[in-house]
Amino acid sequence: MVNDWDIAAVSYSRVIGDQGDYLRQSLTNPYILGNLPNNGRGQKILDLGCGEGYLSRLLKDSRVTGVDASSELLRIARDRNTPGELVLADITQPIAITDTDFDAVIINTTLQDVEDVAGALRNVKTHIRPGGTLIITIPHPAFRRPAANWAKTVIGKLLRRDPFVRIDSYTQPFATKIKLTNVDSPTAVYHRPLSWYVEQAQSGGFRLDNIKELALTEQDVKKFNQPLFLIKFPAVLAMRFTEYEKN
Numbered sequence: 001m002v003n004d005w006d007i008a009a010v011s012y013s014r015v016i017g018d019q020g021d022y023l024r025q026s027l028t029n030p031y032i033l034g035n036l037p038n039n040g041r042g043q044k045i046l047d048l049g050c051g052e053g054y055l056s057r058l059l060k061d062s063r064v065t066g067v068d069a070s071s072e073l074l075r076i077a078r079d080r081n082t083p084g085e086l087v088l089a090d091i092t093q094p095i096a097i098t099d100t101d102f103d104a105v106i107i108n109t110t111l112q113d114v115e116d117v118a119g120a121l122r123n124v125k126t127h128i129r130p131g132g133t134l135i136i137t138i139p140h141p142a143f144r145r146p147a148a149n150w151a152k153t154v155i156g157k158l159l160r161r162d163p164f165v166r167i168d169s170y171t172q173p174f175a176t177k178i179k180l181t182n183v184d185s186p187t188a189v190y191h192r193p194l195s196w197y198v199e200q201a202q203s204g205g206f207r208l209d210n211i212k213e214l215a216l217t218e219q220d221v222k223k224f225n226q227p228l229f230l231i232k233f234p235a236v237l238a239m240r241f242t243e244y245e246k247n
């Protein structure tokens, strides 16, 4: 069955490139590498919502299994010689992999696109080893779409002021569709407050060990030719959890 991500796959993959877009290269890649046990070396890793597989290519010293519901993105992953196993599956339903000993599970910039987050976390619990590491990154729900948008007042435009973040609603979850920057077609996205994600993971049997609001630096914006005002607000919420046995 074709889904939104199959339709968006070619333009989305162009944005991601071989190593990730500027947010991944500046923010999520270093966070993930720095928070994986042994920086990922020799680790058995499950990447839920792996997209076109750039993380498997980045983590070349790990053994990565990528799972995604888009056959088109997985086709592009194979075309890009992505190493490791690539599995076509919905990450919110039981997945046809038998391994239950992954050292780490990564859900990178994906949970905001998933309706049934509890279902995805149940899969993490099934396939992670006891005491394993779960890394979740999402666009920061308070400062990025779909809840937050960049805006300027008329005066601000005339005076060429930086845009500000306009947020109409934060506490109430909602679903919508947006076109990601430079992607040709819209994909579904869900807004939930920051604490909602933490609570979901905690009630799924994961202990929060680290939480960071990742913002670009001046060096990053120069390197990737992005506007300087982006350094004022965190772009990504990144969290590391440890699996634990609930009593």
Ligand SMILES: C[S@@+](CC[C@H](N)C(=O)[O-])C[C@H]1O[C@@H](n2cnc3c(N)ncnc32)[C@H](O)[C@@H]1O
Pocket (backbone or CB within 6 Å): 005, 016, 048, 049, 050, 051, 052, 054, 067, 068, 069, 070, 073, 089, 090, 091, 092, 107, 108, 109, 110, 113, 114
């Ligand atoms: C924003 S992309 C992120 C992809 C990749 N993690 C990355 O960082 O480039 C979101 C991905 O989640 C996948 N996805 C969304 N809902 C899914 C689901 N229920 N099951 C499996 N994959 C899903 C999409 O196909 C897409 O590849």
